[in-house]
Amino acid sequence: MATGRTHRPATRSRGIPEATVARLPLYLRALTALSERSVPTVSSEELAAAAGVNSAKLRKDFSYLGSYGTRGVGYDVEYLVYQISRELGLTQDWPVVIVGIGNLGAALAGYGGFASRGFRVAALIDADPAMAGKPVAGIPVQHSDDLEKIIHDDGVSIGVIATPAGVAQQVCDRLVAAGVTSILNFAPTVLSVPDGVDVRKVDLSIELQILAFHEQRKAGEEAGGENAPETGAETPAAAMPPAPRSTGSGRKGPDGDVPAVMPA
């Protein structure tokens, strides 16, 4: 944010909505599958089904890229694959470093989807000297002392952080200082970065908690018959902690079962 984003209303301007960008990889995957089966064309309806979205949304998304379809027919699969790939910047090769080669880092290193489209694991980096030289997924791990040199030499602009949360910010700082401008963060921490650096995060724990929320709601609903329970049944839970009432003497602190704390 806060970039010189004043006017950009031109014709086919570069202003593709973020939500659309996030779906392009989905379309690309579906198209690639069709391409492998030598399917020549698809309709928005078919492609949308394969990508798990509705067709109006898909057409709107494509309309931001340009008019790449043929009315009455559909989209040429190969052509669309190319256009989306180009739009996403996948016609070039992106060297990526993975920092933190624990269980997760190792799994990421071996992940097939990495190599598949334009991404190449340029280096695996870990702070543990004992790891240095050990090959993981066929790639030797390098010590983090060499992080800056590696990034510089290979022209790496995308970094993946798979370290413990406690060191993620400093790893991030070093990556950024060395020239990385896009970071994929697997550590359960909020990273702060300067303007111009993009961070995306992947957090298992957050995803599970979101699922739990909906799961809980389902459980609560099944008791009501069918109408939405509106203001109904609240605080079904057990040990109820005190409200922040300061009425009377100080501490309300009934610890009870405060959830476990987070890991490093």
Added chain:
Amino acid sequence: MATGRTHRPATRSRGIPEATVARLPLYLRALTALSERSVPTVSSEELAAAAGVNSAKLRKDFSYLGSYGTRGVGYDVEYLVYQISRELGLTQDWPVVIVGIGNLGAALAGYGGFASRGFRVAALIDADPAMAGKPVAGIPVQHSDDLEKIIHDDGVSIGVIATPAGVAQQVCDRLVAAGVTSILNFAPTVLSVPDGVDVRKVDLSIELQILAFHEQRKAGEEAGGENAPETGAETPAAAMPPAPRSTGSGRKGPDGDVPAVMPA
């Protein structure tokens, strides 16, 4: 769906916006950290900074939960931790099964964030008989033949799919048939599920592609400013696919096999 009401009328209904739900785990994490440091209260400003959002958004989010703050003071940390935990359903225990114990599945099994908050790995399941009985992260792997029994016996409602893409849909179908109603999918596939089942996906490849898009845009911007590729003919890189010409031989016939369209 099925929620007929078009109007969300009165006071404080159970309708917490999805975007808010997705941020609650973030707040909870920040609050937990404060709690560990025995910080008694936080202002929306401070907490927002710790969670990486702006304070207006945070206050609005909290307002959907109720009025848990104290004007002129801020929020009681312990109290908020409890309220958010409860809202997310983390005051109860959620048994989770992980299906597909490859590199990724194993990494997930060992992930600390799992056990920390309300989630318990009830079982690790893999289709490979050679894996059966082998302990991973201290938990013995069970064969997928027993999937239904495990889910039923332990009352599992959340499943994690970490299998190859090719079998993800059938694993999903079995999970759902056995009673799972929330799925976290790490396989790079679109899963189709019946109504009432929630799916969230985590896809490394998609995240990287989104980063690549922005990365490319940065690169294009720093050179010459205006970069309008217009018609495809830009980077001569590699095979340039043909435009959707249907010249001669017309028939791209709608015959043959229908693409991967799956049934609703």
Added chain:
DNA sequence: TCATGTGAACAGATTCACAGCG
């Protein structure tokens, strides 16, 4: 006085529905 809580303005994304073109 101070920071929360919230109506109202704004911005962004999705859906509708149909014009337009092959």
Added chain:
DNA sequence: CGCTGTGAATCTGTTCACATGA
């Protein structure tokens, strides 16, 4: 005619700014 492409309507989410109440 069928399907794309797109304005307009709608819905969802964010930001503003200030009344409210401890």
